[in-house]
Amino acid sequence: MSRKALIAANWKMNGSAALVKEMTNTLQSLAISAVDVLLCPPATLLTRFAPSSQFALGAQTLSHETSGAFTGELSAQLLSEAGARFVIVGHSERRSLNFETDGLVAAKLATAVAAGLTPLLCVGESLAERQQEKTQQVIARQLDAVYASQPELLAKSVIAYEPIWAIGTGESASPEQAQQTHAFIRAHLAQYDATAAAAVRILYGGSVNAENCAALFAQADIDGALVGGASLKPAEFAQICLAATQGAKD
Numbered sequence: 098m099s100r101k102a103l104i105a106a107n108w109k110m111n112g113s114a115a116l117v118k119e120m121t122n123t124l125q126s127l128a129i130s131a132v133d134v135l136l137c138p139p140a141t142l143l144t145r146f147a148p149s150s151q152f153a154l155g156a157q158t159l160s161h162e163t164s165g166a167f168t169g170e171l172s173a174q175l176l177s178e179a180g181a182r183f184v185i186v187g188h189s190e191r192r193s194l195n196f197e198t199d200g201l202v203a204a205k206l207a208t209a210v211a212a213g214l215t216p217l218l219c220v221g222e223s224l225a226e227r228q229q230e231k232t233q234q235v236i237a238r239q240l241d242a243v244y245a246s247q248p249e250l251l252a253k254s255v256i257a258y259e260p261i262w263a264i265g266t267g268e269s270a271s272p273e274q275a276q277q278t279h280a281f282i283r284a285h286l287a288q289y290d291a292t293a294a295a296a297v298r299i300l301y302g303g304s305v306n307a308e309n310c311a312a313l314f315a316q317a318d319i320d321g322a323l324v325g326g327a328s329l330k331p332a333e334f335a336q337i338c339l340a341a342t343q344g345a346k347d
């Protein structure tokens with residue numbers, strides 16, 4: 098099964114019009130085609146990007162509602178009109194800081210797909226859950242919440258495994274640890290749709306940088322990365338994209 102790698106930048110609540118320009122110039126000069134590149138800036142910066150064949154744009158979250166009296170929220174349609182083709186759903190920061198439940202994450206993912214956006218579903222365990230050997234149980238629950246009742250959405254999704262203990266800590270999961278969980282995710286998803294599970298891209302996220310990315314990309318079930326801190330540095334993000342090019346599986 099050949100899966101094209103996807104390298105995604107999650108700028109979180111960071112960035113500026115200047116960084117939009119700098120990142121655009123960096124990626125334009127690389128002219129990468131062997132991997133897909135995705136930038137998820139704050140929603141207010143989406144329209145600052147000129148359309149480019151070098152990368153796609155995504156949002157970091159969306160409303161599960163389609164329109165109406167929801168002050169401060171952004172619908173899939175609005176994000177799409179601003180240039181987003183992808184949207185991150187269920188990031189651990191939204192689950193914990195914005196109290197997003199498994200049910201809400203499932204609703205958001207369905208809303209995204211209905212509007213033509215490709216969702217990047219984030220799953221991952223906390224340090225305490227890993228220490229209690231509950232990693233697979235937690236991830237199975239997060240996946241089941243979305244796909245048990247709507248398995249047809251798997252073929253339209255990208256998955257991101259982001260162990261919470263590795264996010265922003267400088268401590269990435271080891272390639273072997275990540276591979277083990279990615280393989281579990283793919284096997285678990287096969288019960289819903291074996292073809293879609295074999296084809297779905299599973300990205301790793303959590304302290305990915307230019308140094309550690311190649312070993313991660315060499316793993317059989319790691320199909321790219323969701324990069325936080327290092328995606329705010331265009332030169333380093335470019336190095337990560339290039340590393341994925343070199344590891345391009347066929």
Ligand SMILES: O=C(CO)COP(=O)(O)O
Nearest residue numbers: 107264265303304325326
């Ligand atoms: O949360 C992340 C991407 O969504 C990972 O963030 P860091 O790369 O900063 O650890």
